[in-house]
Amino acid sequence: MWFTCDKDILQEAINNVQKAASTRTTYPILEGILIKAYNNRVIFTATDLDLGIETYIDADVHENGSIVVNSKLFGEFIRKLPNASVTVKMENNSVYITCQKSEFAMLGNNPDEFPQLPAINENSMYEISQDILRNMIRQTIFAIAQDETRPILTGVLFEVRDGKLSFVALDGYRLALKTCDIDSRNNISAVIPGKTLNEISKILQPTQDMVKITFTPNHILFNLGNTKIISRLLDGEFINYRQIIPDEYRLRAKVNVNELMSSIERASLLAREGRTNLIKFDIKNDGMVITSNSQMGTVYEEVSIELEGEGLRIAFNSKYFQDVLRIIDAEEVYLEFSTSVSPCIVKKCDSNDYIYLVLPVRLVENS
Amino acid sequence: MWFTCDKDILQEAINNVQKAASTRTTYPILEGILIKAYNNRVIFTATDLDLGIETYIDADVHENGSIVVNSKLFGEFIRKLPNASVTVKMENNSVYITCQKSEFAMLGNNPDEFPQLPAINENSMYEISQDILRNMIRQTIFAIAQDETRPILTGVLFEVRDGKLSFVALDGYRLALKTCDIDSRNNISAVIPGKTLNEISKILQPTQDMVKITFTPNHILFNLGNTKIISRLLDGEFINYRQIIPDEYRLRAKVNVNELMSSIERASLLAREGRTNLIKFDIKNDGMVITSNSQMGTVYEEVSIELEGEGLRIAFNSKYFQDVLRIIDAEEVYLEFSTSVSPCIVKKCDSNDYIYLVLPVRLVENS
Numbered sequence: 001m002w003f004t005c006d007k008d009i010l011q012e013a014i015n016n017v018q019k020a021a022s023t024r025t026t027y028p029i030l031e032g033i034l035i036k037a038y039n040n041r042v043i044f045t046a047t048d049l050d051l052g053i054e055t056y057i058d059a060d061v062h063e064n065g066s067i068v069v070n071s072k073l074f075g076e077f078i079r080k081l082p083n084a085s086v087t088v089k090m091e092n093n094s095v096y097i098t099c100q101k102s103e104f105a106m107l108g109n110n111p112d113e114f115p116q117l118p119a120i121n122e123n124s125m126y127e128i129s130q131d132i133l134r135n136m137i138r139q140t141i142f143a144i145a146q147d148e149t150r151p152i153l154t155g156v157l158f159e160v161r162d163g164k165l166s167f168v169a170l171d172g173y174r175l176a177l178k179t180c181d182i183d184s185r186n187n188i189s190a191v192i193p194g195k196t197l198n199e200i201s202k203i204l205q206p207t208q209d210m211v212k213i214t215f216t217p218n219h220i221l222f223n224l225g226n227t228k229i230i231s232r233l234l235d236g237e238f239i240n241y242r243q244i245i246p247d248e249y250r251l252r253a254k255v256n257v258n259e260l261m262s263s264i265e266r267a268s269l270l271a272r273e274g275r276t277n278l279i280k281f282d283i284k285n286d287g288m289v290i291t292s293n294s295q296m297g298t299v300y301e302e303v304s305i306e307l308e309g310e311g312l313r314i315a316f317n318s319k320y321f322q323d324v325l326r327i328i329d330a331e332e333v334y335l336e337f338s339t340s341v342s343p344c345i346v347k348k349c350d351s352n353d354y355i356y357l358v359l360p361v362r363l364v365e366n367s
Numbered sequence: 368m369w370f371t372c373d374k375d376i377l378q379e380a381i382n383n384v385q386k387a388a389s390t391r392t393t394y395p396i397l398e399g400i401l402i403k404a405y406n407n408r409v410i411f412t413a414t415d416l417d418l419g420i421e422t423y424i425d426a427d428v429h430e431n432g433s434i435v436v437n438s439k440l441f442g443e444f445i446r447k448l449p450n451a452s453v454t455v456k457m458e459n460n461s462v463y464i465t466c467q468k469s470e471f472a473m474l475g476n477n478p479d480e481f482p483q484l485p486a487i488n489e490n491s492m493y494e495i496s497q498d499i500l501r502n503m504i505r506q507t508i509f510a511i512a513q514d515e516t517r518p519i520l521t522g523v524l525f526e527v528r529d530g531k532l533s534f535v536a537l538d539g540y541r542l543a544l545k546t547c548d549i550d551s552r553n554n555i556s557a558v559i560p561g562k563t564l565n566e567i568s569k570i571l572q573p574t575q576d577m578v579k580i581t582f583t584p585n586h587i588l589f590n591l592g593n594t595k596i597i598s599r600l601l602d603g604e605f606i607n608y609r610q611i612i613p614d615e616y617r618l619r620a621k622v623n624v625n626e627l628m629s630s631i632e633r634a635s636l637l638a639r640e641g642r643t644n645l646i647k648f649d650i651k652n653d654g655m656v657i658t659s660n661s662q663m664g665t666v667y668e669e670v671s672i673e674l675e676g677e678g679l680r681i682a683f684n685s686k687y688f689q690d691v692l693r694i695i696d697a698e699e700v701y702l703e704f705s706t707s708v709s710p711c712i713v714k715k716c717d718s719n720d721y722i723y724l725v726l727p728v729r730l731v732e733n734s
Contacts, residue, residue, distance in 0.1 A: 073636065073663055080633045094664075102633055106664030266447045266469055269440065296440055297461075297473030 001065030001090040003037045013044050013055045014075045019199040020053040021046040021071040032068040034114040037061045052117040055227040068109035077104050120221045124212035134204040136167045136178050137197045142323050143169040143176035144194045155191040155234040168241050174320045174358040196231035249336035251309025261325040263301035267292040268318035277317040284311045314340040315361045324356045368432025368457040370404045380411050380422050381442045386566040387420040388413040388438040401481040403433040419484040422594040435476035444471050487588045491579035501571040503534045503545050504564045509690050510536040510543040511561040522558040522601040541687045541725040563598035616703035618676025628692040630668035634659040635685035646685040651678045681707040682728045691723045
């Protein structure tokens with residue numbers, strides 16, 4: 001194997017596939033990147049067996065061949081090179097990287113030992129722009145379960161039904177649902193691991209370029225053109241989320257997102273101090289009062305609202321509100337409530353494409 | 368106590384004094400800030416008993432008085448307030464902070480329990496601009512000892528002799544010496560704790576505004592105008608650093624700082640891997656070769672130099688070179704050597720105001 005290409009192009013390819021390489025594993029070949037050069041094209045592959053990423057670049061290939069190199073070391077060396085032409089050459093079991101007056105010789109591994117990515121027959125049943133996919137991930141992934149007690153909840157539901165694509169994440173305390181139109185009549189319901197979506201969202205760019213998506217019974221493949229990302233799906237049935245979301249409310253408050261966010265941030269200084277994250281809302285006709293307290297002190301915040309319905313006193317874990325206010329793309333939102341022990345819905349005022357549900361904290365005393 | 372001022376001004380004052388407040392202490396009052404309001408001036412003080420910072424702002428003082436508040440909580444709340452007018456009011460043992468529609472009530476502590484900063488009769492024997500002082504700190508502090516086995520080496524020597532101010536730091540492996548002119552005939556030699564200089568350098572601005580410095584036998588006081596910083600000095604005699612610095616060399620290489628830095632960074636990828644940080648220089652008439660190796664591979668780097676004298680092979684801990692190349696304010700430097708077991712001097716080509724000395728690593732085998 002022997003090829004020459006620009007440092008920038010090489011670095012971008014490494015950055016992309018590196019996201020799938022294992023960092024700590026008992027199977028060292030998974031810490032590697034498989035490099036395969038032929039016909040003026042170089043293909044890079046990395047996988048941790050759950051997630052696999054493959055990308056290719058055009059290069060001057062002087063000699064076909066393939067080898068596996070340590071991902072971290074190879075990547076860091078390339079990153080620190082000057083912006084110039086880089087030559088990568090295999091000799092015996094070693095790889096020689098040369099660039100201007102730098103040369104790095106590193107041991108390679110046998111490419112035959114590198115696990116193959118699942119062979120997937122692409123049918124590209126779904127197409128969605130990078131920009132929209134990125135946003136769908138960002139607005140839901142934070143609500144997945146962080147612990148593994150119910151593994152299915154560590155993923156995001158990908159559901160297509162009647163020309164609508166929905167991403168759903170929930171952890172038992174809150175739920176995030178993001179919907180968009182999709183040009184497909186093929187219904188599907190599959191759960192993608194959070195880790196996969198997290199890595200993909202780092203590769204996706206805010207562009208209109210399309211991502212093609214193919215499903216098999218156990219895998220999903222995202223095709224970005226030069227880069228393919230293959231992930232296993234999570235086993236099991238996702239929770240029937242539709243029956244969790246109430247369709248009615250008893251009162252509704254319209255509130256400015258920044259104002260609410262700032263008030264909750266200040267209130268949560270003390271909430272954090274007391275380790276309960278508890279903040280209380282007192283919703284009244286002339287405004288919403290947010291309070292929190294600990295032995296260190298008390299925070300009292302007034303937030304302007306437009307209220308429909310009667311007032312209510314209700315308490316929440318402040319973190320669950322901060323999470324959604326940070327990512328919602330709206331200036332104003334509706335908060336919809338029914339009773340002090342039923343969920344609150346956060347949604348945009350002018351669209352139903354995003355719904356966030358959060359359970360209240362039941363207060364023992366009426367304080 | 369009761370005063371009103373702008374949030375920005377209050378926040379800057381808190382940021383400055385907070386650097387001296389203790390974060391973990393068995394003496395909770397040291398986690399506080401003493402706030403003292405009188406005659407339209409509010410003074411803030413914090414100390415961990417080694418370092419004390421005091422700053423004042425102008426404010427509308429409606430009622431004189433003083434109290435101690437928890438530094439972290441008070442600071443975070445102020446920081447999260449909108450840019451508007453803030454009122455701080457003491458009632459009984461509590462402090463009420465109000466700003467627009469936010470109110471924070473926190474418990475205060477008795478100001479009589481707050482330790483007084485050492486009373487120092489200012490003589491302002493030395494004056495130096497903030498900019499220069501900041502630079503003197505930055506170019507030396509990284510070379511102080513990180514462990515406490517010889518406490519005096521955890522500080523920086525402040526030495527005035529014959530109209531020259533020198534800052535000296537050394538840790539047994541390298542030495543950094545920065546010199547500037549100072550308009551004073553009063554010679555002095557005192558050792559300032561590294562922690563003090565680290566905090567001061569965060570307060571100093573890149574301006575020509577003067578800092579006035581006063582010494583007592585046990586303390587140093589920096590007067591920045593609104594802000595005063597008082598620190599204890601380290602006990603004991605500093606090492607006689609002059610006798611460590613060789614005045615002669617057998618060979619001298621002129622080298623570009625960025626080129627050398629990049630080469631050493633790449634070489635140290637493997638040096639780090641092998642945990643020895645070892646890089647080898649092979650200095651020859653037609654250039655300098657830097658190599659490093661581990662079981663993972665070998666890096667070979669050529670760096671252009673202008674050499675005076677014969678060649679040399681010598682080895683170093685790469686970290687000690689990276690540290691100095693990162694902060695030296697020159698495009699090109701001289702590296703001066705004598706033998707493979709004597710120190711290397713790094714200095715600017717056009718000035719003697721900065722000298723860095725680094726000991727080589729003795730190689731067992733001649734490889």
